[in-house]
Amino acid sequence: MRFRGKAKWALLVCLVMVFSIVAGCGGNGSTSDKSKDQDVIKLGFLGATTGSVANYGIPGQKGMKMAIEEVNKNGGVLGKQLEGVYQDNKGDSTEISTITTRYITRDKVAALVGDPCTGLTKIAAKIAQENKVVIFSAGATGNGVVEIGDYVFRNTLLDKFAVPSVVDWMVNTKGWKNIAVITSLNNDYSVSLTPVFKDAIDKQGGKIVIEESINDEETDFTAQITKVKKAKPDVLVFTGYYREAALLMNEAKKQGLDINLIGGDGLYGQDLAKLGGKAVEEKVIFYCGFSFSGDESNPVSEKFLADYKAKYNEEPDMFSAQYYDAIMILAKAMKDANSTDPSVYKNELAKLKDYPGVSGNTTFRADREPIKSPICLITVKDGKLTLLDKIPLNIE
């Protein structure tokens, strides 16, 4: 008898769960059903708001919403209001194809904005290119993205452009010639950034005295730092993310290794300062297309920082800035082309030159690759990410 009672409960719980799932789907769908296609310009958000890459998608979506609100407050685009369509692709490659197709066929979006990940962007870009809809990635830095076709754009600082200038600064301006390179082996970004750095170091006459590796999610880097210390480098190059950079520097400080660490914009995160404490102060330096603070010549970034803080009560990051810019750049191109038809406004978009965005100064090259110049070198000062120096981008 007791068992039966339990079984009934179990059944009831199952039913409740099923209903809530059905209700949840209904709720999501209804936003897009009230389609007044003629009055609004729809923009499809690509990104994850749950799952392992949600920390790129969530701030990205916030930046996108903020930009849409601002555009609409200032009269919209060509007399129409912008409307964002938001689906969570969970960072999943099947999910993003479904969502991209849905945005294009059902919502009839004028542009797709995202995804922050290179691999996912490529999947969506192929679908967008086939259907002749503009896709604007606010995060993809890997190779082979804009090559997919003339409807594909991105506004990120590309490592292959930035690294040679940064290494030039490191080796020739600072005179740090003996270099230790540390890679995080289970981090794709790090694994693909390391050869870019090594290549540039070779070309600029630097010398790699030791190569070490770590893994993301680990905490014990004692053995690696002991090894690095013995090789007596002038500087560390670490190609991974901020968490591990902070932990590496903590360990270096503990072992009495007083040294700078240079890395890419994977080190961009407020947690760098929080986790690293004194160990990262003016020691960790990374490149980025822009700096939120300490850069008087870029008032838009500072204004964005203040507005974002007022709206969301948190600090923006690289993704919120890039999604924000993506919307603004798209709106500008539509206005300039006097059309919301992707096959028309994409030509205006490709002509973008010296656009002063919150994520830096952007120009599209003839092959649509973004050039962000100058590059900002950022460090931690008094627990805050602050501009250290600006260097021009030299591309052969």
Place this chain on the structure above:
Amino acid sequence: MIWQQLLNGLTLGSTYALIALGYTMVYGIIQLINFAHGEIYMIGAFVGLFLVVNTGLNIGVALLGAMAFCMVLGMLVELIAYRPLRGRASRLSGIISAIGVSIFLSTLMVLIAQTNTRRYPDIFNIQTFQVGDLQVSSLQVIILVVATLLMIGLQLLVQKTRVGKAMRACSQDLEAAYLMGINVNRIISFTFAIGSALAAAGGVMVGIYYNAVWPYMGTMAGLKAFAAAILGGIGSIPGAMIGGLTLGVLEILGVAFLSSSYKDAIAFGILILVLIIRPQGIMGQKITKKV
């Protein structure tokens, strides 16, 4: 450099040993592999962090506070998730229940604290001593001393006190101990409390030493400590200590002389090798089962 690396290994190993003790004690008495143990360690680190940051307590007091909190938590977990299954269902149900508790605790912590990694504030003025070629940080000394003291204390408790005697009796034969008038449930509860307190101490010290506390820190540390417990001989208290230290040193030497990509491979390779070659571990006793 080898001495420096050995010291690094001993520090890492002593934290493994503290966690491994909890596994081995629980296994010794009720033959349950308590997979939630790594999460107790994680929660210990968070409680210590909370006490230091929010109440401004001295780190020593925070360490004791975290240990006390986890004692209660460990007993609660046993009471809610393991006791109802004991004797009624197969031993496998206990392990599944432990995995459930482990997932529950780590996701609960994600809800409370998000997935960000946090750090302990700079409470110590970390000093580094130069002993010959060796760089010894004050933190390493503190961890080694505290871990050693806790392990000696545990050994005294088990060997010299009445409760310890009861624990040993339970681990030899639970039913016989029950028939001799030992309150078996209370002893099991006590074992969980002690094991959890040691894990919490490990958590707080690791949090301070590596400056990293996050909700999933228990998963890997728990697995490593489990490997250490097997290596030392599961069920044996001195075995867990030796297993933990050995594993820590081997891992660090692996990174020092091979590559860090082998770090986890070394830990779990040892686990597999031990299970094949000497299933009872370094200190474990071979039990011949009468069928």
